[in-house]
Amino acid sequence: MKFCSLFILLMSFNTFAQKVSVTPLEIKRNERSTLVIGSKVSVQFENQKTSGPMTFLGRMVLQGGQSEEFLLLDETKTKISLVDYKNIEMKSGKSKSQAILSPIDQVGGTCAAYAFMHFWQQMYWSGFKGTVEFSQMMSDERERLKLFEESLGRYYMDRRVTANSLMSSYGKRFGFKCKSSFFDSAKKAADFVFNKTSEGKPVVIEFNIGGEDMVSSSYVLQDYETKKRMDPRLWIPQRVGQKLSSGHSIVAAASFVAKGRRKILVLDSNWTEPRVWDLDTYIGSKTVMDELGFYSCN
DSSP states (O other), rough: OOHHHHHHHHHHHHHOOOOOEEEEESSSOOOOOOOOOOOOEEETTTTTTTOEEEEEEEEEEEETOOOOEEEEETTTTTEEEEEEEGGOOOOGGGGGGEEEEOOOSSSSOHHHHEEEEEEEEHHHHHOOOOOOOHHHHHHHHHHHHHHHHHHHHHHHHHHTTTTTHHHHHHHHHHHHOOOEEOOHHHHHHHHHHHHHHHHTEEEEEEEEESSOOEEEEESSSTTOOOOOOOOOOEBBOBBTOEEEEEEEEEEEEEEEETTTTTEEEETTTTOOOOOOEEHHHHHHHBEEEEEEEEEEEE
């Protein structure tokens, strides 16, 4: 009887799940994706009036590449809806829409190791080709875990290893040329991040945190089916006048423009969904640039 009840419950959920029709309003693609992050789309929610244009913020994929959610931004409400991938209806190109990784939420203070792993996974699921080892490692769960274990041991236990040296060594193994970048100008730093992520290339950002408190994002993240709202808080770089608290590492994975302002989608290992940074605010005139490092690969 328990099995039958569960079966009926699952059948009911699937039967009444609302379909969401997505139609691109502009041809905005790259060599790896037919629908890129930042594209305007028309969205029709079942049993509702047609909404205004929305912004596509990625096809969120799990660690193994399984499509999980579509991220759709309503700029008027500053709300991002996470819509179950199975409930999305598109005439074509759904599977070729630009991917954004669902990060693993960390245990303990090991954000850098997670950032390195998330960076390479984002490169892979974004469609960048590398060596055979790169492809095999990113497509196999045990190999990905080994990459994390290796990053954890090398970065936190070997004092001779820096973020730059670690990224460079991975780049050589995986078929990419990696480099570190540091800026004394916040504008140059923000331009660098925006330009790289606009090409679909992620950037690891290491920064100092100022104070003990997070900031609250102006964007609401809400699961479309369950209506559950996600934690709105963010870790951002230290600002002038703040006392140094600790260090943190994240991955800037993609970029878009909303209401004339540059935004980046961030993979932060404190959460399992991407977060939105207002780029020119969080890396702006009040940002402490000392020890703010950027690591990228081509």
